[in-house]
Amino acid sequence: MSYPSKPSAEPCVTTFDEFVRLADYSLMDTLNADPDATGEGDDHRARQVFSGHFVPVTPTPLAEPEYVSHSSTFFKELRLSDDLVFNEQFRQIFSGDISATHEPMRKVGWATGYALSIYGTEYIQQCPFGTGNGYGDGRAISVFEGIINGQRWEMQLKGGGPTPYCRGADGRAVLRSSIREFLAQEYMQALGVPTSRSLTLYVSKSETVTRPWYSQDSHSTDPDILVDNPVAISTRVAPSFLRVGQLELFARRARSNAHPRALEELSMIVAHLIEREYKSEINQNLGFADQLVELAKLFRQRLTSLVANWQRIGYCQGNFNSDNCAAGGFTLDYGPFGFCEIFDPEFQPWIGGGKHFSFFNQPIAAEANYHMFWKAVRPLLAENAEALEPFDQVRRGFAEAMQQQIQKMWAAKLGLTEYHPKLFQGLMQLMTHSAVDYTIFFRELSHIPDDLSALKKSFYVKTSQPLDEQWQSWLESWRDLVMNDGNLAEISANMKQTNPKYTWREWLIVPAYNQAMQGDYTLVKELQEVLSYPYDEQSPEVEEKYYRLKPKAFFNTGGVSHYSCSS
DSSP states (O other): OOOOOOOOSSOSBOSHHHHHTTBOOHHHHHSOBOTTSOTTOOOOSOOOOOSOSBEEEOOOOOSSEEEEEEOHHHHHHHTBOGGGGGSHHHHHHHTTOGGGOOTTSOSOEEEOBOOEEETTEEEOTTSTTSSSTTOBOSSEEEEEEEEETTEEEEEEEETOOOOTTSTTSOOOEEHHHHHHHHHHHHHHHHHTOOBOEEEEEEEEEEEEEEEEEOOTTOOOSSOOEEEEEEEEEEEEEESOOOBHHHHHHHHHHHHTTOSTTHHHHHHHHHHHHIIIIITTTSOTTSOHHHHHHHHHHHHHHHHHHHHHHHHHHTEEETTOOGGGSBTTSSBOOOSSEEEOSBOOTTOOOBTTTOGGGSGGGHHHHHHHHHHHHHHHHGGGGTTOHHHHHHHHHHHHTHHHHHHHHHHHHHHHHTTOSSOOHHHHHHHHHHHHHHTBBHHHHHHHHTTOOSSGGGGGGGBSSOOOHHHHHHHHHHHHHHHHHHHHHSOHHHHHHHHHTTSOSOOOOHHHHHHHHHHHTTTOOHHHHHHHHHHTOTTSOOOHHHHHHHSSOOOGGGTTOBTTTBBOOOO
């Protein structure tokens, strides 16, 4: 599920004062602050955090902030006036200066800790203290929580400066990665894939940071130069930013009796998750143990559906650790992500990701993250055998539930009412041998052609006659099944709402952020517009520019076909 607000023709929030009055801080009001924290939020150095659910911290303002863009679509859903982005106080807050606010908003934000697990294995060595007590929101600072148009939202600055979890880093995000996240979140929303959302994007006109990156036309695997980048702050929005890794952190503390209130703090964070993300779906009259069983079922449903959606649209979450897995079941953390162009089940854009986080391995990574969720919540049911059995049963059923979602997705992509294993396996082999463009192939297939020539515009290689004959045989078998299922025009229309025409192509994103670094945001806004309507037929000019194969010049090019996590 996604989280759209109720649409409205007219904005109801037109002034900064009206926006401020929407503030309602459920997390800071109901959960525990770190007892070692300062109340005023002057907490910007890496340190261990031993207890509490959050650390009050103020963001570090951008020097000379300049407006880059905002999501007019999301503003409309929230019934916020577009003019707000040019309001001086609004701009100050979302470029990192929250001293500009007034009650009921607070002059302090908050950062949270979480644990790290990779494929179900717990890690602590990435923490600079070797204890796991320093891992968390290193540069993400939430500054607002409130109820807008009937829905609770949290607004978080990405690149808002250092927090206690910064592990010695500067807490900043560069314009390049900020533009990628800003565009990707709204693109995913347009695709119908649950995601955090983009609100605003501001850049500093004078502050830069140095990051490793790739030289022009580099074919290096790792970054080969250092680049001075403009500093930016993007604001991402979600019902909450609670992660599986957060639940894990409190479960680890409870398991080791780290402090007297450890188990209580675990119970509090899980109850808060239900309140923030599942309240409308879980009967509040149920006992807490029964609510946890429902939570396990609902999170499994959301997570399996999400990952099936990722495969449907070619998305690869290059670093799908538990700390990058939203406990609300939506896409979170657009760091080392990418979209598959040349079909490859092992597609992985991040040089540090390895095959275990590759395109077709995401269901396995999802199960590992779900396992850590199950393991974290389970201690709360230790005294309740009656609830523990159905809770464990939900965990045991994950792989089957995931397989059902994946098969349902493939049937929809192929315009079929049911999954046909032999047909699917044959297609995977043909797509691999012909090096097809994932998005263009399925979009062209959505026209339900009767001849292979219509699909060849998606092929990156010239195919042999024997391979063409295999393709034609597969195509005829597939068409026979489609024709048995009903009206071709209706099936074609449904396929076109399943298989987008326009996808994220990194080689078209790079010019946008390169121009933006020179102060020209024209391409950023153009991409915003094109990616807002991914299923639609657009103008001939847009089609010529954005609906085409990846040029050979960008094959194996650093920063385009692969990239580091440098951001």
